[in-house]
Amino acid sequence: MERLYSPWRSKYIDTFKGKSETENSCIFCSALAGSNDEERLVIHRSTEAFVIMNLYPYNSGHLMIVPNRHTANFSSLSISELAECTNLLQVSQQALQTLSTPHGYNIGMNIGRSAGAGIEDHLHWHIVPRWNGDTNFMPTIADIKMVSEDMQSQHSQLSQIFKNILAGVL
8 A cells, every 4th residue: 555644744743742832731722721812823712612723734724613622522512512613614614715715625523643633632623725736745745835825914814704704794
């Protein structure tokens, strides 16, 4: 069997393993507890969940929807937590569509290390915008992942789009 490797992910998985480099706690809980959303890449906060940009994105606009409550057990989520996370997935898709008009999306959750979870201890959904022809062999051949957008600029734009969608402007 031939294997393709994604070495750019190793830094993320090996460095964090669910922990912040500077704080000995969950990086999602640290982001939620922090007050500088731009620095922490938090796009939107709700009562039971929040949206954050992926620091090591597969593509520009890679977002994660995270329940506020620290849990690795999917079946422990309440109906209201699930509803809020699902709503934020829909709003995230709308926001990404408004921002960059992708051709498609990957939406999913990895539960447990063997399923590919880089952060095992805190559930989170990924929503990754996709464009025709956006995959290539640069990461495998040259250990380079191309991300075509400045993350701080994208954070600012997505935060405003989220506010407009939730206010009924978009």
